[in-house]
Amino acid sequence: MKPLLALLALATGAIAQTPPAAEPAYATVRPMIAEQQRLVAPHAIEIGEMVELGGLKQWVTIRGADRANPVLIYVHGGPGAAESGRSWPYQRGWEDFFTVVQWDQRGTAKTLRHGGEAANKAQLTRARMAQDLVELMALVRERLGQQRVVLLGHSWGNVIGMDAAMSRPDWVSAYVGVGPLMNLQANERAQYEMLLAEARKRQDATALAELEAIAPYPGDGDIPFAKVNVARKWVQAYGGLAAYRDNANFFYRAARLSPHYEFEDRLAIDQGGQLSVPALLPDMKRADHTQIRATRFPVLMFLGRHDLTTPASVIEPWLAQLKAPVKKIVWFEHSAHLAPHEEPGRFLVSLVEQVRPLALHSR
Structure with a gap:
């Protein structure tokens, strides 16, 4: 496996690839999944x-x-961890209650494969990507004839998601943060402290030695990838990416069976992580949405109780002081950073009970 370059450990290389000998078996199953997921109701959209x-x-x-x-x-x-090829295990249920828009951001997956590296890298910035999202909001509002949309940001997606929401609050019926990255420096400090505490609790001499060797982490200057890789190694090993697991293979490998993704698209997820993280790291380090004091739209934080990737200790005090029409934390007791995949049933129920009424009320 390639190094864990993606700061949020969601764009590792190799794991999304399929061994050539296994590809025919996967190719046999994909059409079955595609047929099961067809939307054939009179007013459906696909x-x-x-x-x-x-x-x-x-x-x-x-x-x-x-x-x-x-x-x-x-x-x-x-950044770079496109979800559209990995969402098929849980998304079909959402589609009975929402019109769901998935988007491969510039710099990854189908967007990267179609446009090529040079075109994707040319404007690979936080500001440009947030504006891309605003343009996407405008497109779907017009196409579907709706005034407002729910924005659901996962991890890094909350950086550009909240940027877009704050720039066009009148277009947002509700904002949902899942495993939200709101302040990178605070996130890394909290994560490191939790890892050290867990290593001491387990009396894990190997983990303690490796973690103490990267101190101070994250530090005040640049964050070397070598240090990031050590932290993410133990986040994953301790179930802080996927609860109760020492890996997230079920998440990474989901794209192998996606009816929407070809082999080259899956390779482009890996390539997107390698391209996007170095390009966007300076923007990520400057991001601090915990400075936001008020929003004009409801804000819900969907948090995994075991998340060491984006610790809730950064989010809870921010949400407590935020002024918003509605604000709420919804806990996923058996999830870490990947709640839609880890608790798909509870996630769907939470969307239907907590988010859908807000969207309907805003019409």
């Missing part, structure tokens, strides 16, 4: 296409059983 955002063709899917349902845009993490 679109997958390249759309132009910020001068670059980018991959977008729009799927829902009834186009009159509230719109939910998923803003994936990483």
Whole structure:
């Protein structure tokens, strides 16, 4: 496996690839999944296409059983960890209650494969990607005839997701943060302290030696990738990426069976992580949405109780002082950083009970 370059450990290399000998078996199963997921109701919508955002063709899917349902845009993490190829295990249930928009951000997956590295890297910045999202919001509002959308940001996706929401609050019916990255420096400090505490609790001499060797972490200057890799190694080993597991293979490998992704698209997820993290790290380090004191839209934080990747200790005090029409933490007791995959049933119920009424009320 390649190094864990992605700061949030969601864009590792090699693991999304399929051994050539196994590819025929996966290819046999994908059409079965595609048929099961077809949306055939009279008012359903099922679109997958390249759309132009910020001068670059980018991959977008729009799927829902009834186009009159509230719109939910998923803003994936990483950076570079496209979700549209990995969402099939849980998304079909969402589509009965929302029109779900998945988007491969510039610099990864189908968008990277289609446009090439040079075009994707040319404007690979936080500001440009947040504006891409604003343009995507405008596109789906017009196409679906709806005034507002739900934004759901996962991990890094909360950096550009909240940027877009704050720039166009009148377009947002509710904001949902999942495993949210809101302040990178605070996030890394909290993570490191929790890792040290867990290593001491387990009397894990190997972990303690490796973690103490990277002190001070994250420090005040640049964060060397070598130090990041050590921290992420123990986050994963201690179940802080996927609860009760020492790996997240079930998440990484989901794209192998995606009816929407070819082998080259899966390779481009890996390539996207390698491209996006170095390019966006300076922007990530400057991000601090904990400075936001008020929003004009409801804010819900969907937090995994075991998340060491983006610790809740950064989010809870921020949300406590935030002024918003509605604000709430929804806990996922058996999840870490990947709640939609780890607790798909509870996640769907939470969307339907907590988020959908807010979206309907805002019409």
